[in-house]
Amino acid sequence: GSSSNPTTAASSETSSTTTTAPSGDSGALPDLGGQKITIAIENAYLPFNYIDTQTNKGAGWDYSAIDEMCVRLNCTPDFVSAAWDGMIVAVSDGQYDMAADGITITPDRAKVVDFSDGYINIDQRMLVRVDESRFTSADELAANPDLRIGSQVGTTNYDTAVSLVGADRVDAFDQFGFAVQALIAGDVDAVIMDETAGQGYVGKNANDVKLMGDSLSSDQLGFIFPKGSDLVAAFNAVIAQMKADGSLASVSQKFFGDSFTITYDDIADVTYSSTTTTAAP
Amino acid sequence: MGATQHEVWNISEILPPEERDDLDPWWDRFPWWAVMLGAVIVLFGYYTFFVESYNNAWRFIKPGIKVTVVVTLWAFLFSMIIGLIAGFGRVSRNPLLRNLSRTYVEFIRGVPTLPLLFFIAFVIVPTVAPWFGLTNKNISKEWRGIAGLALVYGGYIAEVIRGGIQSVEHGQMEAGRSLGLSYGSTMRSVILPQAIRNVLPPLANDFIAMLKDSSLLSLLAINEITQLSKLYVNVSFQPRETYVVLTFTYIVMVLALSLVLHRFERWMSRDRAGAR
Amino acid sequence: MGATQHEVWNISEILPPEERDDLDPWWDRFPWWAVMLGAVIVLFGYYTFFVESYNNAWRFIKPGIKVTVVVTLWAFLFSMIIGLIAGFGRVSRNPLLRNLSRTYVEFIRGVPTLPLLFFIAFVIVPTVAPWFGLTNKNISKEWRGIAGLALVYGGYIAEVIRGGIQSVEHGQMEAGRSLGLSYGSTMRSVILPQAIRNVLPPLANDFIAMLKDSSLLSLLAINEITQLSKLYVNVSFQPRETYVVLTFTYIVMVLALSLVLHRFERWMSRDRAGAR
Amino acid sequence: MSIISMSGVHKWFSTTVHALRGIDLEVATGEVVVIIGPSGSGKSTVLRCMNMLERPTTGTVTFDGMTLTDKGVDIDHARTEMGMVFQSFNLFPHLTVGQNVMLAQRKVRGRSKDEARNMAGQQLARVGIPEKIDAYPRQLSGGQQQRVAIARSLAMEPKMMLFDEPTSALDPEMIKEVLDVMLHLVTEGMTMVVVTHEMGFARAAADRVIFMDEGMIVEQGDPDELFDSPRNDRTKDFFDKIL
Amino acid sequence: MSIISMSGVHKWFSTTVHALRGIDLEVATGEVVVIIGPSGSGKSTVLRCMNMLERPTTGTVTFDGMTLTDKGVDIDHARTEMGMVFQSFNLFPHLTVGQNVMLAQRKVRGRSKDEARNMAGQQLARVGIPEKIDAYPRQLSGGQQQRVAIARSLAMEPKMMLFDEPTSALDPEMIKEVLDVMLHLVTEGMTMVVVTHEMGFARAAADRVIFMDEGMIVEQGDPDELFDSPRNDRTKDFFDKIL
Ligand SMILES: Nc1ncnc2c1ncn2[C@@H]1O[C@H](COP(=O)(O)OP(=O)(O)OP(=O)(O)O)[C@@H](O)[C@H]1O
């Protein structure tokens, strides 16, 4: 937990109690002095990041949110596309200053990178074909040994799928797109992914796929930084500010659509460290 | 996957010294490289089995060896079938067969294996499956991967077969025909038995190349060793350990397969021994 | 990536008829396969440019062509440098150089390209970078990918260089030495000028193979055409359209490069024309 | 009575090489004809047009009553009656000597294994190496290989034999052993057409020597006459060089 | 006075082939020696041991006062004094005839371009093809190529010449043109060691004929004497076969 990770503990404190930024207004944010920040981004995780087919440029929640954060912190974002497979290690090795890819905060990952405070709370859901009739819940799916689940290599969704049906019935693809494609093609019968991303895929393929069932797990998403990075505190501060003034909600509104409402009250105090309870202030 | 990999390890080279001035001392001719390479392999192997973080990776990856082997064997079997058909097509006297085979071979040559695997798995298979009354769902990703590798290597093997047949001296066909044997008879009794031997070394190389290219099937989420390595890196965050183990695993597999194929080749051409 | 791909398209083959009974009618010798392959390419091209869903994919993938080309060129440049060093090492009279080069070459041969790329990008580069005072951050994924391809192909090209030198008849060295030329002089004035020509066709094949293998860099998220295709499929869910366009793009690029290299080869050996 | 006759035979390779420019030639049963001429003059091509290994572009070839240049003629059958021996032996390397000699007997003549093996033994004895029946070609010297090739043709009991420079791939010591076998065939009355540079053989064995140049028959006649007093300038020139 | 002498020369290839079994041989300045013998008897190996293309396993070779078998001797220098002509010509295919003849002159003798070209012209005239100076080797016939190879060696103004079956890769018509050039060298007094099967040349030109078998010198002497009345059985046997 945070006892082995003082930085995370300190920063989580920052976000909730504004200890290091007592005034709580924008004037109190750290000034990064125009610093260039390289941000690893996959460009393959709807709606957080993707390449806009009209402009051939990166777009999505991560771009909009980080652009706004950097305006407030006076930094210059430099988005660099990177494979999800290996992204955490690359950040841990210092290849990038940070990474944004809807990364679920987990204790294992926190051993190699520092997380920002959670900026959104996400449910993991099942994406299935629209005409799916063989099961209506994750348990029914798990009970039928013929059915398979698809997910992406190295995601918490993959871990969830494995805990649900065992590794033998899970196919881990390079990108979520492949998994959804496999779902549509019939190779797999469900894809477990974050609800936000699921919304994104449903939006693009409403004729083919739908979300099914309840939340399988509810997790915090955060940005990741190399261990000991100074940027953690700065981003925690700006996340707190944007939560407070509602600007984070409006960015989310834009990308997650009407059907998805986020209640920041739920997550305001919930950080990764709180899940281990010991470090909660 | 490299072009010249087709000259994979030739085990026998380790033994006879390269052509050199015969006054060079023994240590000059000695295959130190084999010792050095062996040392690297032993070092990697030591880490793999006796250093805990590496050994954890090994235990995670190990089940994938069977998948790699099984997928490679099936794919090689099918690519041999395809390659034989297309290879005989290439030297057939029927212009339609000849040109169809050639088109297939040249198409395969013009596209990289990875996009070709995607093309086969995501375009060809879904298009063709219904013709045989199959739905997409009947064809697992393993079979799509095998089909992909088999179609790609079928093209390469077709060229090997053609080359083997055409490398039999033209005089052999003429000698057969001059004795009154028909074209088909000469083919069967004279050309093919010789072609088979010519074909073994390049086929062995293709077999090894295919073992190596089976790593691409990780992109289709087939749980062979490369895919398992990727999965392991994502839970352990230890790329160094994982890829050292993966490299070790492949190099040992390739070496083992080379040895087996080399023996097989020697056994097939045993009555050539004692040549004058 | 296939083994035999090293015999990539030989443009000149299209022209001279294969050796056949000379009473075969023209339509029997005509290279219909070229027409058929051309038809496939034209069809794919028609879709790519004139059918909207395909054209959308094309517009998305197009910017990756430059990346593919640039990455291939850099990687080829570096692999030539590595290959020349290791290739001369292979035939050197210094046993240390000879054995080091050989170890490198054999190691490369024993491991598939994809795991090797991971190994280089995630193990070798982070290990080696600090020796040159570089941090991980200084080395972008593009350069890691280029380093990976260059190291892999450096091994293959070393073998091409060695083969080129050794394929010059032994009698040439003997003739030079018999005239009183030193080993080095004979190498420079007699062997190398001939080796260069022997080496051009296999080098051209490696160049093309490298263009094809640059597709593997998609695994490092380098935005070349294969990666962009994957990203496009990810948002469009049109694998058929995307992979048809991707296949078309590669086949045209490979064809164009073959033609260019073929011309270059012809130009390099122009004084061989008019041979007896 | 002529067993083979060529008339007006022209041969083009592709559209540029005019290898034969009108060959008229008859060979009588029992006759031994030696063809000489410079390299590239078309000697091999004449021989190969006789058994249709090359199809004449125009002209006719008749053998033993069959017009070989007609479409639809059973050329495989005609070839069994016309043995051919090549410069490079062309033994089948994957078969033993015995199997080499037996293969066509069994597949074409349909002989039983015993019959074929019997015949193989006979013919190998005829060329002087019966003990090699179970050796592989690579275990034999060049001269022995060529003798096996001759035995292989003889086993089909052909009506005539064609030889294309049968000794020119051999070391000097081996030339004689092959020429001896051929001389022996001559004494047995075999009809033969031989392309060779061995003038000693021509003098000793030939009924007629044909001198070819540039795809044409320039001069022909009795060997002694032709060698000692050639009439044509090109013939003279050639002999000046090689004799 | 002997220009080259071999004494007690043995040559092993790897540990299995004993190619030379004790060769003692002296060649006097101006002498023409012809070596004959069956294939594999070691004729080429003797020649190649003379200019150190093969190092003798034991024994010494002395040439023009230098002991070539000593370590550290300037073998490149010795070779310039000892021209060698191979069966397969070994012209440099990427260079013109003139460049072939000039290369070693410039690199080894350090002659200027003009000097070297001058010398090339002279030597090509000596072998009868001065007009081919700008042709490439592939544009020449085999006989012409071999003559260029001879000119290339002569341009170094060697003290002796070694020929290893210089005519055996040639068509019969071309053999004579090369032998003529060699006969001409003989009349000019060149010291020569020639491996050849051309008995006519041996009779006409050789001061001494050496017969080798199984890596040893079996018999030697005046050509007419040796050919007409060989004393040794193996020599007789060999002549029976090839004459
Ligand atoms: N298959 C072929 N394709 C093209 N040209 C050929 C072919 N066979 C022979 N020729 C040409 O036809 C001509 C006659 O060739 P042929 O082999 O009959 O000559 P030859 O008298 O047998 O010569 P040699 O003594 O060298 O064997 C030559 O110019 C040769 O190059």
Ligand SMILES: Nc1ncnc2c1ncn2[C@@H]1O[C@H](COP(=O)(O)OP(=O)(O)OP(=O)(O)O)[C@@H](O)[C@H]1O
């Ligand atoms: N480089 C080599 N390596 C191994 N064995 C060799 C080598 N060169 C020659 N030999 C062997 O040495 C023996 C003598 O060979 P050499 O070439 O001197 O014979 P030769 O009399 O010139 O024969 P030929 O008339 O065939 O040229 C032969 O048995 C040959 O196989």
Ligand SMILES: [Mg+2]
């Ligand atoms: Mg001929």
Ligand SMILES: [Mg+2]
């Ligand atoms: Mg020799």
